[in-house]
Amino acid sequence: MTSSLENTLLDAIRNIPDYPKPGIMFRDITTLLGNAAAFRQTIDELVRPYATSGVAKIAGIEARGFILGGAIAHQLSAGFVPIRKKGKLPHETVRVAYSLEYGLDEMEMHKDAVEQGDKVLLVDDLIATGGTAEGAVKLLRQMGADIVAACFVIDLPELGGREKLEALGVPVRTLVAFQGH
Ligand code: AMP
Numbered sequence: 180m181t182s183s184l185e186n187t188l189l190d191a192i193r194n195i196p197d198y199p200k201p202g203i204m205f206r207d208i209t210t211l212l213g214n215a216a217a218f219r220q221t222i223d224e225l226v227r228p229y230a231t232s233g234v235a236k237i238a239g240i241e242a243r244g245f246i247l248g249g250a251i252a253h254q255l256s257a258g259f260v261p262i263r264k265k266g267k268l269p270h271e272t273v274r275v276a277y278s279l280e281y282g283l284d285e286m287e288m289h290k291d292a293v294e295q296g297d298k299v300l301l302v303d304d305l306i307a308t309g310g311t312a313e314g315a316v317k318l319l320r321q322m323g324a325d326i327v328a329a330c331f332v333i334d335l336p337e338l339g340g341r342e343k344l345e346a347l348g349v350p351v352r353t354l355v356a357f358q359g360h
Pocket of ligand 1: 205206240242278279280303304305306309311312325340360
C-alpha cells in the first residue's frame with residue numbers, strides 16, 4: 180500500500196527523461212523543494228526517528244544534500260557539515276575517491292568538521308549505486324564519526340545502494356522508491 184507521504188512525493192518530484200544523458204530518468208527535487216507543504220512533510224518524516232537520538236551533526240552531500248541537510252539540522256538542533264567536491268573547501272581537508280557510474284571522482288570535508296565519537300546523520304536527495312554515500316561514510320569514519328544512519332528522499336533499489344551501505348553497517352532510510360535508473 181502506498182502511504183499518503185509517498186503519494187505526495189510521487190506527485191511533487193518531477194521526472195525528466197534522458198537527463199543528463201540518454202537512458203537516465205532524472206528525479207528532480209526542485210519541484211518538491213518549491214512545494215511548501217511537501218517540503219515540510221519530507222523534512223518532518225526524515226527527522227522523526229532521530230528526534231531523541233543525540234545526533235550532533237548532519238553531514239550533507241553537495242549539492243542537494245545541503246538543502247535537505249540544513250533543514251534537518253535546524254529541526255534537530257544539530258550542526259551541519261558540508262561534504263563537497265574536491266577543491267571547494269577553504270581549510271584543511273580529508274579527501275576520498277569515490278566511484279561514479281563511469282570512473283572516479285573525489286570528495287572532501289574539513290578535518291575539524293566532526294569530533295571523535297560525534298553522532299552523525301548522513302543526508303542526500305537520492306541513493307542509486309551508493310558510490311557517493313559510501314565515499315562520504317569513509318570520510319566521516321576516518322575522522323571518528325559514529326554514523327547513526329544515512330537518509331535519502333529517493334531510493335533507486337535496482338542499483339543496490341542500500342545494500343552497499345548496509346554492508347558497511349550503516350542503517351539506510353528512504354521515503355520513496357522508483358524503478359529503473
Ligand atoms: P550514486 O552514487 O550512484 O548513489 O548516485 C547518487 C548521487 O547522484 C546523488 O547525489 C544523486 O543526487 C545523483 N543521482 C544519481 N542518479 C540520479 C537520478 N536518476 N536522478 C537524480 N539524481 C541522481
